[in-house]
Amino acid sequence: MIRLQGIEKSFGRHPMLKGIDLEIGTGEVVVILGPSGSGKTTLLRCLNFLEKPNAGRIRVGDYEVDCRTAGKKEIQQLRLRTAMVFQQYNLFRHKTALENVMEGLLVVRKLPKREAREQSVQLLEKVGLGGKLDAYPSQLSGGQQQRVGIARALALNPEVILFDEPTSALDPELVGEVLSVIRKIAKEGITMIVVTHEMGFAQDVANHVVFMDEGKVVEEGHPNRLFSSPKEERTRQFLKRITPDGVYSI
């Protein structure tokens, strides 16, 4: 279970998150929607302290921290329980696909090399890259890099995987392969929080949709309910703009 209470974050004098409360059950697939600048990505990055929240409490599984007082140790504990898939993949450029996945197992989990290798090969096979073990990121397509990124996140067996616009940097024809991998692991019951603009994905896979605007949660609920009968005017406006039936589609 993940619980956020009163998360606040500002950049300089500009408040980005104005007190976010959110509860996420184990195994839930949460999609965070919202216009750009609404704080979705910032919220995600606060969860593993890539951005340090100014206030609030974060609970992941059995571990809870007070953001105001969290030190190195607390942050480390939080990061051991989370993993992230980045918009720009951020694979370790000087390491092969296999080494990218093994890195966390070797250095953080301190597994013996053989075991780490075995697990990593399995994960890469799972994301359809069993044949690319020794390829460097620069030799892989965007879609393949992102799938390595997903395998790297899975390797740590985290309580939750945070996806930060995982398909936004991809060529349109590569989006499908990444989404289908995310779909596949969603079905395995791994808790996921996904910031995305893929409405189709949100409708099919999510079982919890959060709509944010101007640093606040405007509305949340099951996708069927939220998409068909949003309560808030702001949500309605957003949904109308993002799914403008027949106007254009990319």
Place this chain on the structure above:
Amino acid sequence: MKLDPSFIWKAFVELLSVVPTTLLITVVSVACGLLIGTAIALIRTFRVPVLHPVAAAYVTFFRGTPMITHLLLIYFGMPLIVDGVSAFFGWPFRSSAIPMIAFALLSFSITAGAYASEVVRSGLIAVSKGQLEAAYSIGMTTPQALRRIVFPQAFAASLPNITQLFIGMLHGSTLAFAVSVVEINAKAQIVAATNWKFFDAYLAAALIFWGLTVLIERAAGLLERRIQLYNRGGVA
């Protein structure tokens, strides 16, 4: 004026005997310089309190003054400090016991440290922030992330500049003559002093420096190709 090939050859052979001195000065100053430079670059990159302005001052002073000035400052300043400390504690040690080359090694290391800090800093900047974030996201500590993720890439990115530093220090090592260290250039002067064929002797010295530089370039080229292996792919 006529060139004397047989004397050039004789000078060349004699100069070879002091190549180890030149290489010692170069290698020690670059190695120490890279250590100092890495520390300085990290302090400046992470803006370590207290040390950060000290590091900035070090870089601006030593980049802002000539290498030979550093050598002379060390040469005339160090004995004062050493003898003062020695006298204070009642040790028998006197600065006159310090070998001349030690002044050159110390001084050039400090010079190289200032240059190297910018080389290392440019390498660190070349590694995208996302690399560090990815390392953090899988639970690495900052030292782990630096050692395993950032440094290898920063090193690869700064190799051409490190080579440049190496060559610069090789040629700069000639300044050691100012404190009576006999390296290649000083030896050329000594060899020529017997028959006044300075041009021939310095020509031999030039050939040796050129040869050493080509060797450094070749070695760096090989290392670069090996280390940059991961950048060979076509797609970004």
